[in-house]
Amino acid sequence: MAQTTLKAKDYKSDVAPIWCPGCGDFGDLASFTQMLAARQLDPKDICIVSGIGCSGRFSHFVRSYAYHTAHGRALPTAVGVKAANPELTVFVVGGDGDGLSIGGGHIPHAARRNPDLTYMILDNSIYGLTKGQGSPTSPLGMVTPTTLFGLADPPLDPLRMFLAYGISFVARGFSSDVKGTAKLLDQAVDHKGFAIIQLISPCPTFNQVVTFDFMKERVEPIPEGHDTSDIDAAFKLALNRERVYTGVFYQNESLPTMEQKLEGQRKMTMDAQPRTVEGIIAQF
Numbered sequence: 001m002a003q004t005t006l007k008a009k010d011y012k013s014d015v016a017p018i019w020c021p022g023c024g025d026f027g028d029l030a031s032f033t034q035m036l037a038a039r040q041l042d043p044k045d046i047c048i049v050s051g052i053g054c055s056g057r058f059s060h061f062v063r064s065y066a067y068h069t070a071h072g073r074a075l076p077t078a079v080g081v082k083a084a085n086p087e088l089t090v091f092v093v094g095g096d097g098d099g100l101s102i103g104g105g106h107i108p109h110a111a112r113r114n115p116d117l118t119y120m121i122l123d124n125s126i127y128g129l130t131k132g133q134g135s136p137t138s139p140l141g142m143v144t145p146t147t148l149f150g151l152a153d154p155p156l157d158p159l160r161m162f163l164a165y166g167i168s169f170v171a172r173g174f175s176s177d178v179k180g181t182a183k184l185l186d187q188a189v190d191h192k193g194f195a196i197i198q199l200i201s202p203c204p205t206f207n208q209v210v211t212f213d214f215m216k217e218r219v220e221p222i223p224e225g226h227d228t229s230d231i232d233a234a235f236k237l238a239l240n241r242e243r244v245y246t247g248v249f250y251q252n253e254s255l256p257t258m259e260q261k262l263e264g265q266r267k268m269t270m271d272a273q274p275r276t277v278e279g280i281i282a283q284f
Helices: 025-039 054-061 074-084 096-102 106-113 158-165 178-190 212-216 231-239 258-268 277-281
Strands: 046-050 065-068 089-095 118-123 169-174 195-200 219-221 244-251
Touching (some): 025 178, 046 074, 054 065, 054 089, 074 106, 074 258, 089 096, 096 118, 096 158, 106 158, 118 178, 158 169, 158 195, 158 231, 169 178, 178 244, 231 244
Parallel strands (some): 046 065, 046 089, 169 195, 219 244
Antiparallel strands (some): 169 244
16 A cells, blocks of 8 residues: 655644734744655654743644643653653744743753754744733843833843753744745754754734844845854854844754663663562572
């Protein structure tokens, strides 16, 4: 019997997206399903863990195992999923609030462990689900219902943070570039280790500052010839304030993954233990 070739639409669940018209998350979802179709991943081999926020519903819209978890806890939950079943292809999806505010402290420790999973941060620089409060990446001076005189605190710089944490695959995409983002996601899944992608996904409803037009004037692919193994060159691109570069900034393929480290520990412990009652008694 011939194997059925899955198309992007075949990975969409029966649950229709509830995002506002024009939301950047639609582009991210399209990129994601295109990547799944290109890889012909079996839905039973996929697990998507999502947090709270507009992007938290992402896991409902894809045919796969899904875990819609607590605010800011998507990443450690996904690390647990990968540790329990290393054969699954695991994705984490959250927004800038979920991932960089309440959940931000989990990222450096995931970087240390280097689990083989992909974290997509759908960054719209606003808390959209709660109707437009300033988020960790909202620009300085932005007026919102909670910052009536303008945001007094400067935004976080996710790319510089990720590079400083030593994450083994760091990239940035733009939701308007569906094909380019699908390619980035494919590269992230190919990477053996922790891959994180900041996906700029403008919110047309509550963010009238970081808009699609605003970003299209600034977004530019990383220049050809960039050495993704050069951390200094990656920082230089991330520090550029004139352009918002998209593509793979940094990749380190020499680090052991969490799964490899756990397997090594298992061999030193479980495999070294006697498997019979006589063997256990003989230890005493």
